[in-house]
Amino acid sequence: MVGADHASISADRGKGTVRLGSAGFGGPAREGARLIEFQSVRKQYPNGTVAVEELSLSVETGTITVLVGPSGCGKTTLMRMVNRMIDPSSGTVSVDGTDVRDRDPAQLRRNIGYVIQQAGLFPHRTVLDNIATVPMLAGQTRRAAREHSRELLDLVGLPADLGKRYPAQLSGGQQQRVGVARALAADPPVLLMDEPFSAVDPVVREGLQDELLRLQDELDKTVLFVTHDIDEAIKLGEKVAVLRQGGHLAQYAPPDDLLASPADDFVTSFVGRDRGYRRLSFVDSARLRPKPVPTVRLGEEVPSTDQWRLAVDEGDRPRGWLPPGTDSDGDLAEHTLVAGGSLHVEQGNLRGALDAALSAPSGLGVVVNADGGAVGVVTADEVLSLLDDHRAAT
């Protein structure tokens, strides 16, 4: 936790007045429905630059879809076609089944929240008035709009007293949260997010990513998110579209598929060589078979040992390691132990298991049950061979 930037989002379903549904594009979200569709879209700017080339892509209702690719590959151009900030040279972009060119841009934009890098807040309006702007334009009274804005501040994890400040009096991460609150103010079913977190430092950025995921759990928006950071794309996207120069779609797939089977050399180099490691996050560890490990309980007599022994408390929770070569010497006290590594909770993903194995001084990753009790240990080799099996089977 780093100051207010990491306050957690307290989306309170019981509050009633923060509307969590989606309005504007006709009825409740239909699972699997395609809310945004690009069909054979091409964009050539007047100077001849082809930013997007014959691209077709559909975005499912209620999902986060990420557009990722190197600078200049057409991500922003593609995204801005959704709310008609840019019109395609050919092809169609439709939202909820209607070609966006058949919609009034102002009305279309009221149903599409837009979050950009550095938040783009109005500098001379307070935080609360920034958030209240769109609802007031849509006809809400100032009082109702401000009341709703206070709830949104809470929803994005900001304390109420920040509402009176001006944007320059907030940290970068706080400004981004206000940007998200402002985009949510009209309760739009669609959110466009263009590199929203790239202007903040990596720690704050991770916090914002986590909170977007938490917020999405509550709100179920259809989010189109642009980034050039493949890690961000993989973390946030239920589906990820990798674009390459000239606005070509190189691959469109769930992150796991992208990491497992990159479509070509470009995607391979873009997702990076350590994709095997990243991919571990998507493989569950149900087939991992932890082996028994010799233990010793805190407060009990220290045994002579020629192997690593896991020290546990009265609830079998791991407290550290007793190294090989330890001589029998009185009762076991916590301060004499070698600190343990991270713990892997049973049924978690393989990345957690590998982290546990790699971070343990014994090389033995400790697996615990939901109550925190040790159930056994795994080695890094065991985790990686499971990954090989998974690779071979998919």
Ligand SMILES: Nc1ncnc2c1ncn2[C@@H]1O[C@H](COP(=O)(O)OP(=O)(O)OP(=O)(O)O)[C@@H](O)[C@H]1O
């Ligand atoms: N108004 C414009 N006129 C001419 N060319 C443009 C215009 N806007 C963008 N371009 C060019 O179109 C291409 C795609 O730009 P776009 O901003 O969509 O890419 P991007 O992937 O979002 O890049 P970045 O990650 O750097 O923001 C680039 O070559 C860019 O220089």
